[in-house]
Amino acid sequence: MFLVFIFLLFIIWPNLLLEAAASQGGHNIYRPPQSVRQHVFVREEFRYLNVPRIGSYTVDNSIDCVFKCLSHTSCFSVNLAASRGMDGKFWCELLPSDKYRNSTELLGNKSSHHFVIKSPCSSSPCKNEGTCVPSYKNGIFECLCKKGFIGEFCEKGFKSCKDAYNSYKSNASELVTLHFGAKTTSVLCQMGDFGCGDGGWTPVMKIDGNKNTFLFSSGYWTDKSEFNPSGGTTSFDSQETKLPTYWNTPFSKVCLGMKVNGQLRFTVINSQASSLHSLIADGQYRSTSLGRNKWIALTDSKASLQPNCNKEGFDTQTIHRRARVGILGNNENDCRTCDSAIGFGVDNRACGDLSSIRAMCYILVQ
Ligand SMILES: *[C@@H]1O[C@H](CO)[C@@H](O)[C@H](O)[C@H]1NC(C)=O
Ligand SMILES: *[C@@H]1O[C@H](CO)[C@@H](O)[C@H](O)[C@H]1NC(C)=O
Ligand SMILES: *[C@@H]1O[C@H](CO)[C@@H](O)[C@H](O)[C@H]1NC(C)=O
Numbered sequence: 001m002f003l004v005f006i007f008l009l010f011i012i013w014p015n016l017l018l019e020a021a022a023s024q025g026g027h028n029i030y031r032p033p034q035s036v037r038q039h040v041f042v043r044e045e046f047r048y049l050n051v052p053r054i055g056s057y058t059v060d061n062s063i064d065c066v067f068k069c070l071s072h073t074s075c076f077s078v079n080l081a082a083s084r085g086m087d088g089k090f091w092c093e094l095l096p097s098d099k100y101r102n103s104t105e106l107l108g109n110k111s112s113h114h115f116v117i118k119s120p121c122s123s124s125p126c127k128n129e130g131t132c133v134p135s136y137k138n139g140i141f142e143c144l145c146k147k148g149f150i151g152e153f154c155e156k157g158f159k160s161c162k163d164a165y166n167s168y169k170s171n172a173s174e175l176v177t178l179h180f181g182a183k184t185t186s187v188l189c190q191m192g193d194f195g196c197g198d199g200g201w202t203p204v205m206k207i208d209g210n211k212n213t214f215l216f217s218s219g220y221w222t223d224k225s226e227f228n229p230s231g232g233t234t235s236f237d238s239q240e241t242k243l244p245t246y247w248n249t250p251f252s253k254v255c256l257g258m259k260v261n262g263q264l265r266f267t268v269i270n271s272q273a274s275s276l277h278s279l280i281a282d283g284q285y286r287s288t289s290l291g292r293n294k295w296i297a298l299t300d301s302k303a304s305l306q307p308n309c310n311k312e313g314f315d316t317q318t319i320h321r322r323a324r325v326g327i328l329g330n331n332e333n334d335c336r337t338c339d340s341a342i343g344f345g346v347d348n349r350a351c352g353d354l355s356s357i358r359a360m361c362y363i364l365v366q
């Protein structure tokens with residue numbers, strides 16, 4: 001009997017109001033006023049939501065239990081005994097959560113029914129200021145995330161420009177806030193094909209071949225400290241930078257760019273790693289196979305690279321010459337006495353070749 005009563009009083013009438021108000025609004029983002037939302041409960045028969053309770057009572061009927069919940073600001077659902085106890089009363093538990101937030105905790109239970117406020121948005125399931133769009137008909141919801149957040153509940157921040165690209169679906173480069181744990185970094189995401197192929201490219205380093213900041217011996221290649229992070233918010237200019245993306249951003253492609261005499265050229269290395277730091281900091285050689293012509297073409301094609309050796313990759317090292325990312329050349333037909341190199345973080349050239357080319361260089365990953 002009381003169930004029929006609840007159904008009539010609490011479900012049908014306010015629900016009609018809600019549907020009417022929602023359709024008048026012209027769109028489906030609708031927040032019912034407090035007084036209306038509080039009267040919409042759905043019954044889950046023989047279910048028990050197994051979350052810590054915020055109140056426990058004995059009541060005469062289900063209406064009493066529901067009203068206890070309504071008068072408690074952080075109550076979103078209740079568990080109610082399925083049958084009367086020895087004293088003729090029902091136990092009633094007030095809960096601070098609901099089946100939308102803790103769906104795995106809704107358990108079958110012969111001695112309990114569960115009642116939940118019908119609007120799934122009542123418990124604010126969307127994180128990071130995402131907008132909850134309820135569907136009153138079937139009790140589900142969708143989170144519309146604020147810019148910069150993804151995930152079913154908008155619980156995740158972007159970790160890379162690839163995330164941003166996949167979310168925005170736009171080829172327009174733009175400033176994006178990346179989240180690494182509690183730390184955030186603003187970077188200019190290069191979107192689309194500027195020379196390395198489609199997708200979202202995350203900036204990692206910008207290196208000036210006229211300066212000594214990023215010579216081979218610089219601690220920046222092996223540590224996890226940033227350098228001039230604001231350089232990460234500008235495009236292919238002459239500001240140097242090393243960003244937290246150096247040790248945080250996983251990738252399957254590395255985009256290398258050199259600007260020589262105002263002309264910008266790029267090439268891509270297909271290489272998978274959890275971060276650029278993980279490829280470089282340990283000093284272990286990891287080979288690549290671009291071929292000497294692509295390295296030379298990265299400059300103005302006048303780079304000086306002796307014909308032999310051609311050892312290339314990450315932490316390319318021989319007795320005489322070393323490059324963090326690059327290729328070594330020798331006049332003798334071996335790698336013992338290399339005299340030339342092209343690359344990023346070379347012995348005494350932060351970027352370019354070892355003769356006259358001082359390039360402004362860019363490293364991005366995807
Ligand atoms: C309920 O969900 C929240 C996140 O929405 C989580 O923090 C909490 O641990 C969950 N509680 C239980 C009992 O599963
Ligand atoms: C049902 O819920 C009651 C109340 O929390 C609990 O004591 C009982 O163990 C549960 N029964 C089952 C089968 O989960
Ligand atoms: C970006 O541009 C490429 C062509 O370079 C195109 O194939 C792709 O669909 C574009 N992506 C978006 C999201 O507009």
Ligand SMILES: [Ca+2]
Nearest residue numbers: 331332337338
């Ligand atoms: Ca030599």
